Amino acid sequence: MVYLTRRVTFSAAHRLWSEYLSEDENYNVYDKCANPHGHGHNYILEVTVRGEPEPTTGMVLNLTDMKRIINERVVDGVDHKHLNYDVAWLEGVIPTAEMLVIKFWERLAPAFEGRLYEITLHETENNYASYRGPEA
Numbered sequence: 001m002v003y004l005t006r007r008v009t010f011s012a013a014h015r016l017w018s019e020y021l022s023e024d025e026n027y028n029v030y031d032k033c034a035n036p037h038g039h040g041h042n043y044i045l046e047v048t049v050r051g052e053p054e055p056t057t058g059m060v061l062n063l064t065d066m067k068r069i070i071n072e073r074v075v076d077g078v079d080h081k082h083l084n085y086d087v088a089w090l091e092g093v094i095p096t097a098e099m100l101v102i103k104f105w106e107r108l109a110p111a112f113e114g115r116l117y118e119i120t121l122h123e124t125e126n127n128y129a130s131y132r133g134p135e136a
């Protein structure tokens with residue numbers, strides 16, 4: 001089994017805020033990240049597929065196709081956007097790294113036809129979340 005990864009970057013703004021919490025609770029939980037003006041990150045997204053290389057091509061998947069799929073299904077929708085307001089498929093989602101990897105998985109998995117293995121989203125140099133899909 002070979003694991004093949006494509007890394008992409010995008011920039012986006014967000015505000016961490018929960019409609020299930022009071023204003024005080026929001027500021028207690030999210031602190032500076034609850035600032036109403038939001039803040040931005042230069043995200044790094046790593047998408048990993050797995051499989052056996054096809055003998056006739058030497059590829060698990062063509063990385064050029066991976067690039068197109070990731071750009072079309074995720075990056076083009078979120079790059080230079082405000083994640084709380086601008087992206088229809090993130091409506092109602094608290095845009096933490098954890099929630100974003102789940103939503104990105106949902107958009108990418110169908111296109112990779114069972115070969116998607118892991119998604120990792122780096123929010124800062126020190127903070128990242130990884131997801132390997134729902135438990136079977």
Ligand SMILES: Nc1nc2c(c(=O)[nH]1)N=C([C@H](O)[C@H](O)COP(=O)(O)OP(=O)(O)OP(=O)(O)O)CN2
Binds near residue numbers: 095096
């Ligand atoms: N469970 C989560 N907690 C937090 C998330 C998240 O996505 N999931 N996100 C944030 C903020 O958006 C931001 O990413 C964190 O900022 P900060 O704590 O300043 O992290 P840095 O890596 O920039 O800070 P260093 O001081 O450089 O370590 C908050 N919580």
Ligand SMILES: [Zn+2]
Binds near residue numbers: 014033039040041
């Ligand atoms: Zn943030």
